[in-house]
Amino acid sequence: xxxxxxxxxxxxxxVGPGSVGCVATxxxxxxxxxxxxxxxxxxxxxxxLWGHLGWQDIRQRYRRSFLGPIWISITMAVTAIALGTLYAxxxxxxxxxxxxxxxxxxxxxxxxxxxxxxxAEVFTSNVGLITHLPAPLSVHLYRLxxxxxxxxxxxxxxxxxxxxxxxxxxHWTGLAVIPAFGLLAxxxxxxxxxxxxxxxxxxxxxxxxxxxVQLAFFLTPIVWIYDELANSPNPAIAERAKLxxxxxxxHFLEIVRAPMLGQNQQLHHWIxxxxxxxxxxxxxxxxxxxxxxxxxxxx
Amino acid sequence: MSQAMQQVSIDTTGACVxxxxxxxxxxxxxxxxxxxxxxxxASNSKVPIIEALRDIDVHLEHGARVGLVGHNGAGKSTxxxxxxxxxxxxxxxxxxxxxxxxxxDLGVGMDPEVSGxxxxxxxxxxxxxxxKEMEARVxxxxxxxxxxxxxxxxxRTYSTGMRVRLALGVxxxxxxxxxxxxxxxxAVDSAFLDKSKKRLKELVERSGLLVFASHSDAFLRDLxxxxxxxxxxxxxxxxxxxxxxxxxxxxxxxxxxxxxxxxGSAEA
Numbered sequence: 133x134x135x136x137x138x139x140x141x142x143x144x145x146x147v148g149p150g151s152v153g154c155v156a157t158x159x160x161x162x163x164x165x166x167x168x169x170x171x172x173x174x175x176x177x178x179x180x181l182w183g184h185l186g187w188q189d190i191r192q193r194y195r196r197s198f199l200g201p202i203w204i205s206i207t208m209a210v211t212a213i214a215l216g217t218l219y220a221x222x223x224x225x226x227x228x229x230x231x232x233x234x235x236x237x238x239x240x241x242x243x244x245x246x247x248x249x250x251x252a253e254v255f256t257s258n259v260g261l262i263t264h265l266p267a268p269l270s271v272h273l274y275r276l277x278x279x280x281x282x283x284x285x286x287x288x289x290x291x292x293x294x295x296x297x298x299x300x301x302x303h304w305t306g307l308a309v310i311p312a313f314g315l316l317a318x319x320x321x322x323x324x325x326x327x328x329x330x331x332x333x334x335x336x337x338x339x340x341x342x343x344x345v346q347l348a349f350f351l352t353p354i355v356w357i358y359d360e361l362a363n364s365p366n367p368a369i370a371e372r373a374k375l376x377x378x379x380x381x382x383h384f385l386e387i388v389r390a391p392m393l394g395q396n397q398q399l400h401h402w403i404x405x406x407x408x409x410x411x412x413x414x415x416x417x418x419x420x421x422x423x424x425x426x427x428x429x430x431x
Numbered sequence: 432m433s434q435a436m437q438q439v440s441i442d443t444t445g446a447c448v449x450x451x452x453x454x455x456x457x458x459x460x461x462x463x464x465x466x467x468x469x470x471x472x473a474s475n476s477k478v479p480i481i482e483a484l485r486d487i488d489v490h491l492e493h494g495a496r497v498g499l500v501g502h503n504g505a506g507k508s509t510x511x512x513x514x515x516x517x518x519x520x521x522x523x524x525x526x527x528x529x530x531x532x533x534x535x536d537l538g539v540g541m542d543p544e545v546s547g548x549x550x551x552x553x554x555x556x557x558x559x560x561x562x563k564e565m566e567a568r569v570x571x572x573x574x575x576x577x578x579x580x581x582x583x584x585x586x587r588t589y590s591t592g593m594r595v596r597l598a599l600g601v602x603x604x605x606x607x608x609x610x611x612x613x614x615x616x617x618a619v620d621s622a623f624l625d626k627s628k629k630r631l632k633e634l635v636e637r638s639g640l641l642v643f644a645s646h647s648d649a650f651l652r653d654l655x656x657x658x659x660x661x662x663x664x665x666x667x668x669x670x671x672x673x674x675x676x677x678x679x680x681x682x683x684x685x686x687x688x689x690x691x692x693x694x695g696s697a698e699a
Binding site: 162178180181184185188192195260261262263264265266267333425428429430 | 448450451453512515516517518519521531533535536539540542544545549552553556557558561562
């Protein structure tokens with residue numbers, strides 16, 4: 133083996149105009165917390181990239197269709213009207229109660245299930261980009277959360293229309309929906325990141341996550357109304373319904389849905405959500421620290 | 432020259448890249464220790480591991496123009512990915528200072544459903560440019576590609592050659608600090624190839640540091656002055672381009688004069 137003897141030639145040559153003033157960034161590598169944090173930070177700095185890609189994902193899905201992304205809103209409206217009418221009849225509820233409940237439930241659930249289902253594939257579906265570009269992993273995560281947020285906003289249009297048909301008793305306290313959604317997104321982010329990393333190594337996690345989400349949909353009071361069943365005169369039903377308190381999704385749903393429907397907001401939902409946020413992110417940071425650098429090997 | 436540019440460097444010491452192959456359970460694969468092609472396959476763990484790179488020591492600074500030579504599977508592309516930071520070494524260390532623009536596959540990050548113009552912007556963003564920087568370059572890139580009104584059409588309507596034109600246009604318009612090129616500059620007509628070679632040369636001159644993997648001696652001589660010879664995932668030689676080529680090619684080695692004359696007659 134010959135000795136490494138690299139002679140830097142042309143060191144005095146002129147630099148292209150665009151490079152001047154551009155900061156050389158040392159990539160933090162290795163299994164350290166600062167490398168994990170740096171990944172999240174550098175990914176955030178590439179907002180223009182994932183911002184654009186998130187939009188492109190949405191437009192992509194409805195490309196060449198006449199109505200485009202409005203289909204997101206239409207689909208939601210049709211679902212809410214059909215299921216609202218159906219379950220109002222089945223549960224013998226007032227349509228003005230059942231329909232808004234189902235609509236807002238579906239909107240929030242759409243975000244949650246999107247983060248989990250697509251989160252499990254957030255890295256495996258981007259093999260090409262991960263193995264060809266040295267972008268921080270978190271770029272793919274932000275793209276996913278941004279895309280789900282855009283879906284959420286499209287669905288919010290249906291909610292606004294609904295407010296005209298079934299006016300809700302909204303208060304100023306309803307503004308709590310903003311931090312509530314922030315918390316939801318923050319949790320969606322750790323869930324997607326954690327699942328995404330583990331699923332690159334254990335591919336079985338993807339179908340597992342999907343079935344769990346499917347099941348959780350029925351266990352969470354989205355079509356059924358928690359307060360009603362928990363206060364049911366039939367003790368067997370009430371007891372069964374109260375088990376939903378153990379369902380973490382219930383608390384996420386409640387902190388967002390209650391302010392949107394002008395209902396009483398309960399502190400304990402917020403506390404549970406905050407606790408899950410802290411524990412979830414702590415766990416995810418440990419996994420990110422340990423396995424971040426392995427993802428490009430595993431995909 | 433700005434302070435930032437002087438810091439551009441790549442340093443690796445004893446860097447290794449080991450791939451676990453989770454879906455290969457075959458015993459015969461484990462028994463295979465070494466072949467002519469590819470890295471080493473270790474047999475002492477439950478999951479077979481391909482030692483794609485072993486003990487890589489490179490120290491490159493601003494101004495380095497390095498060619499990468501070696502057989503298929505010798506680790507050239509993996510080395511480029513190590514140097515770009517995509518693969519962090521499983522053992523050893525790699526420190527990369529500078530904005531890296533890896534050009535391994537011209538098509539990556541392109542979306543067939545959106546227009547050529549949009550793809551220009553997105554591809555640039557992927558290469559670490561800002562939206563503003565790309566918008567300032569769009570006209571120049573459009574001129575270079577000679578695609579005209581086709582740039583408003585979705586990319587899926589393009590022929591392979593047209594896609595290569597678009598990709599080359601974007602790639603050669605950027606200002607990278609560290610440029611990592613994998614051969615893969617494919618089917619374009621010869622007139623366009625001359626034009627893109629000129630732009631590629633200008634790109635290399637603008638970039639602070641170049642590593643270029645290629646099987647073409649002529650191309651290597653055009654762009655590089657030193658070379659690294661990879662074999663079985665290790666650096667077999669590292670030094671002056673002609674010396675490395677001589678050692679790598681053995682009897683097949685041809686002097687630069689002869690090669691360029693051949694090139695001249697081929698183009699005529």
